[in-house]
Structures are given as structure tokens and as C-alpha cells.
Amino acid sequence: MKEKVVTAYDKLAKDYEKHVDTESGHNAYYERPAMMKLMPNDMNSLTVLDAGCAAGWYTEQFLKRGSQVTAIDLSPAMVEACKRRVGHEAEVFACDLTEPLPFKNETFNLIISSLTLHYIDDWAPTFQEFHRILKPGGQVVFSVHHPFMDFKHFERPDYFAHELLMETWNKKESGPVEVTFYRRPLQEILNVTSAQFIIDQIIEPQPDLAFKDKPDAMDWYKRWYDRLSTNPHFLIVKARK
Numbered sequence: 001m002k003e004k005v006v007t008a009y010d011k012l013a014k015d016y017e018k019h020v021d022t023e024s025g026h027n028a029y030y031e032r033p034a035m036m037k038l039m040p041n042d043m044n045s046l047t048v049l050d051a052g053c054a055a056g057w058y059t060e061q062f063l064k065r066g067s068q069v070t071a072i073d074l075s076p077a078m079v080e081a082c083k084r085r086v087g088h089e090a091e092v093f094a095c096d097l098t099e100p101l102p103f104k105n106e107t108f109n110l111i112i113s114s115l116t117l118h119y120i121d122d123w124a125p126t127f128q129e130f131h132r133i134l135k136p137g138g139q140v141v142f143s144v145h146h147p148f149m150d151f152k153h154f155e156r157p158d159y160f161a162h163e164l165l166m167e168t169w170n171k172k173e174s175g176p177v178e179v180t181f182y183r184r185p186l187q188e189i190l191n192v193t194s195a196q197f198i199i200d201q202i203i204e205p206q207p208d209l210a211f212k213d214k215p216d217a218m219d220w221y222k223r224w225y226d227r228l229s230t231n232p233h234f235l236i237v238k239a240r241k
Contacts, residue, residue: 001119001121001164001180002074002096002098004178004180005074005075005119005180006074006075006076008177008178008179008180009054009073009074009075009077009078010075010076010077010078011077011174011177012169012171012173012174012177013055013075013077013078013080013081014077014081014173014174015171015172015173015174016054016055016078016081017055017081017084017085018172018173019171019172019173020054020055020057021057022216023216025207025217025220025221025224026224026233026234027057027115028211028217029207029208029211029212029217029220029221030205030206030207030208030224030228030233030234031114031115031143031205031234031236032057032058032114033205033208033210033211034143034203034205034208034234034236035058035112035114035141035143035236036061038141038201038203038236038238039061039062039065039110039112039141040065041065042065042066043062043065043066043067043110044065044066044067045066045067045068046062046066046067046068046109046110047067047068047070047107047108047109047110047135048062048067048068048069048070048108048109048110048111048112049069049070049071049072049103049107049108049110049111049112049133050062050069050070050071050072050090050112050113050114051072051097051111051112051113051116051130051142052072052073052074052097052113052114052115052116052117053071053072053073053078053079053082053092054073054075054078054081054082054114055078055081055082055085056071056081056082056083056085056086056090056092057085058112058114059071059082059085059086059090059092060085060086062112063086063089063090067110069086069089069090069091070090070091070092070103070108071086071090071091071092071093072092072093072094072095072097073094073095074094074095074096074097074119075094076094079092079093079094097113097116097117097120097126097129098120098121098122098125098126100129101129101132101133103133104133105132105133106132106133106134106135106136106138107133107134107135108133108134108135108138109134109135109138109139110138110139110140110141111130111133111134111138111139111140111141111142112140112141112142113140113141113142113143114142114143115143115144115145115234116142116144117142117144118144118145118181118182118183119180119181119182120182121164121182123192123193124192124195127192127193127195127196127197128196130196130197131196131197131241134241135241136241137240137241138240138241139200139238139239139240139241140197140237140238140239140240140241141236141237141238141239142236142237143234143235143236143237144189144234144235144237145181145183145233145234145235146204146232146233146234146235147159147183147184147185147186147189147235148186148232149231149232149233149234150165150183151183152231154167154183156183159185160185161183161185162182162183162184162185162188163182163183164180164181164182164183165180165181165182165183166178166179166180166181167179186235189235189237190202190237193237193239194239196241197239197240197241198239198240198241199237199238199239200238200239200240201236201237201238202235202236202237202238203235203236203237203238204232204234204235204236205233205234205236206228206229207221207224207225207228207229212225
């Protein structure tokens with residue numbers, strides 16, 4: 001599974017670097033605005049771990065808000081894309097979230113993980129590591145596929161199953177790429193999180209209307225606004241140590 005994720009996202013890295021920020025409405029107008037609303041405007045003096053940084057959009061945002069950022073990703077190609085984006089302003093390197101993390105205890109004020117954890121089978125060791133490297137009172141904010149979305153979209157027979165799914169994404173730079181990820185029920189997401197953290201908020205985002213009049217966004221809103229306003233697609237959890 002790990003090798004499949006690396007292979008897929010190495011292929012997708014150019015698409016994330018060149019197109020996701022402007023052409024993927026699910027990121028630009030749906031997930032990212034909802035995540036950023038949970039962040040303080042002034043992040044000066046905060047140490048942040050971008051856990052699953054992809055091409056570095058979040059890393060760049062946190063740098064702009066004054067924080068000290070470490071960005072990690074399983075895909076070496078994504079790491080290079082992130083480095084091209086932020087230069088030497090952040091520490092960026094390849095790292096596996098399923099292994100012990102190379103950070104001292106109580107290093108970070110904030111861990112953010114955007115649309116990454118559904119590529120991990122067993123969250124318990126990862127969350128134990130997140131707890132270890134977070135400072136007291138530190139926060140973890142993560143987004144994943146909404147379990148009900150995957151249940152409906154893939155027409156699965158058992159909502160309560162923890163299972164591996166696959167779909168093919170067809171992107172400009174990469175062409176067709178087979179992407180595999182795990183689906184799990186909501187109770188598993190919440191129980192594994194609450195075993196290590198206090199859950200402060202659960203967000204089922206809807207499209208952000210602030211972008212609906214942007215020329216680049218209008219087609220996406222026409223196609224997706226009604227559906228995403230009435231059907232969950234991603235799930236965001238904000239928790240603290």
C-alpha cells in the first residue's frame with residue numbers, strides 16, 4: 001500500500017504544483033477555506049507541522065502568517081514541489097507518518113494534516129506520535145474523506161467496514177493514476193482521535209461563497225455547489241492535547 005501511495009503521488013506531483021490551486025475547486029473553494037477558518041490570523045511564534053504537505057500550499061500560508069513550519073510528505077516528488085514553492089523558508093523532507101517521527105517530544109504548537117490520513121490503515125500509532133510531539137495545549141487539525149461520501153460514491157455494502165478502496169484520477173500532467181485509500185466509519189475516526197486528544201470541533205464543510213464570482217471558479221460552482229451544499233464530501237476534525 002505504501003509503495004502504491006508513493007507511486008501515485010510522485011506521478012501527481014506536477015499536477016498539484018501546477019494546477020490544484022486554481023483548477024481543483026474541491027481544494028481551492030471547499031476544503032482549504034474551511035480549514036483556514038480554524039487557524040489563527042497571527043501565527044507568529046507558532047511551530048507548525050504540515051503532515052502530508054503535498055506541493056506546499058498550506059506550508060506557504062503558515063509561513064505568510066509568521067509561523068515556523070516543518071513540512072513532510074511520503075512522496076519525494078511532492079517534497080521537491082514544496083521546496084520549489086517555499087525555498088529555504090521551511091524545513092521540508094520526506095517522512096512516513098506510519099513510522100516514529102523524527103522530532104523531539106513537545107516540539108509543535110500545531111499539526112495540520114490535509115487530506116492525508118485516509119491513506120493510512122492504522123491511525124493509532126500515528127496519533128500517538130502526534131500526541132508525543134505536540135506541546136501541551138497544542139492542536140491537531142485534519143481533513144479526510146467523509147465516510148458517508150465514500151460509502152455512497154463507491155456503493156459499498158457495509159458502512160461499518162474498514163476497507164481499502166481504489167479509483168482512477170485522470171489529470172493533465174500525469175494522465176490516469178490509480179489512487180488507493182482507506183474508508184472507515186465515523187465512529188472509528190472519532191474514537192481513535194479522542195483516544196489521544198480532546199475533540200473541539202467537527203466540521204462538515206460546504207462550498208465557500210467567497211469565491212463564487214471568480215472567473216476561474218464559476219464553472220466549478222455551477223457543477224458542484226448544489227451537491228456539496230447538501231451532501232458531505234470531506235470531514236474536518238479540530239482537536240487539542
